[in-house]
Amino acid sequence: MSGGTGAAGPSDAVFSTALTELTGVRHPIVQTGMGWVAGPRLVSASANAGALGVLASATMTTARLRSAVREVKNRTDQPFGVNLRADAGDARERVRVIVDEGVKVASFALAPTKDLIAELKDAGVVVIPSVGARRHAEKVAAWGADAVVVQGGEGGGHTGEVATTVLLPQVVDAVDIPVIAAGGFHDGRGLVAALAYGAAGIAMGTRFLLTSDSTVPDAVKARYLAAGVTDITVTTAVDGLPHRMLRSELVTALERSGRAARLLRAVRHAAAFREVSGLGWTRMVRDGLAMRHGRELTWSQVLLAANTPMMLRSAMVDGDPRGGVMASGQVAGLIDDLPSCRALVDRIMTEAAGTLERLGAPPTGAR
Structure with missing residues (x-):
């Protein structure tokens, strides 16, 4: 289940790590930038709870x-x-x-270029890319990234099949910048485990999606809460790339549909995404070229990529779990409640301090 011990008041537990020192947050916890989910309400609630809230800008x-x-x-x-x-x-x-607005941190779902990292760092912005492989972490570290989020296969993104427990120590041993662990985390025990591996903190998406501060409609949250671990699948049917999401009627239908039907749906979604994002067709084509070059995608995969944001919007914004897809980490199968961000963060920190106490370790100054 959720691994909690009931409602918690403000936690006195303070874990000073390289993440808290780098970003200035109180607790070594990151709320990840989830499209259509991580908007101003969730981000500010996470920040006020002492975590690093991250605003999703791609949509x-x-x-x-x-x-x-x-x-x-x-x-x-x-x-x-x-x-x-x-x-x-x-x-x-x-x-x-x-830079203009004085934002503290820039995070990236894909490795940014060396020039982009330098531009941000020159302006005093902390740069934290997300990666799913040791070689990618080594690359961004060499380019000057300040820290890196390492996501294992059980996370909600398509970062590969290697589990966090295998990937995390690989990266910690390979780079000399702070490493933030993602994929499978939802409670204080997980935070302590990540710190034991050498991480500077944890990043969570699904756990913050399932809070009372999240704007995801109730009907969709209910589908997440009802899911077991085996109800969360990896599929390539949405856009040709592997995504972890809740098994649903739509996912099953997409997996059974033919290539022509998927491409036709993608054309409609590309037009819809153009309206939502404000991108012209010229810009969308340029972005498609960049995606194709950077990831060696086929043109059909580039076109299918338009499916993902619009199908996510159907669920995460419009509240239609039948007509949209629900991205999810495997950890959704362990979550059964919707606390506020403050209650969640306080609970995690209290659990972490209690776990360390049982292990005979001090609850403060963890690194």
Whole structure:
């Protein structure tokens, strides 16, 4: 189940790690930038709880991103970050928003270029890419990244099949920058385990999605809470790349549909995403070229990529679990409640301190 011990008050447990020192947050916990989910309300609630909230920008226009950043700043005076798509044609415009607005952290779902890292660091922004392989962590560390999020196969992103418990120690041993563990974390025991492996903290997506501060509609949250571990699958049927998500009627139908039907759906979704994102067709084609070059995708995979944001929107924004897909880490099968971000973070820190006490270790100054 959730691994909790009931409602918790504000935790006195303080774990000073390289992550808290680097970003200025109180607790070594990151709320990841999930498209359509990590908006101003969730990010500010996470930040006010003492975690590093990360705003998801890929589904926003640059104007909406600036507005969202300002909304977060109106809701909290704590540090927070913005997640960017490194392969987006307007990535530098988004970097300018981050710099102009004084955002503390820039995170990336894919490895940013060396030049982009340098531009952010020159402006005093902390750069934290997400990776799913040791060689990628080594590359961004050599390019100057300040820290790295390492996501194992049980996470919600398509970062590979290697489990966190195998990938994390590999990366910790390979780089000399702070490593943040992602994939399978939801409680204080997991935080202690990550610290024991040498990580500087944990990053969680699904656990923050399933909070009362999340704007995901109740009907969709109910589907997550009802899911068991075996109800969460990896499929390539949405856009040709592996994604972990809840098994649903739509996922099954997509897996059974033919290639032509999937491509036709992708054309419709590409047109819809153009309207939502504010991108013109020229920019979308340039982004497609960048995706194809960076990941060696076929043109059909590039086109199918439009399926993902629009199918996620159907569930995460419109509240239609039958007509949309529900990205999920495997850990959803262990979660059974919807605490506030503050209650969740306090509970994790209290559990972590209790776990260390049982192990005979001090609850403060963990590194």
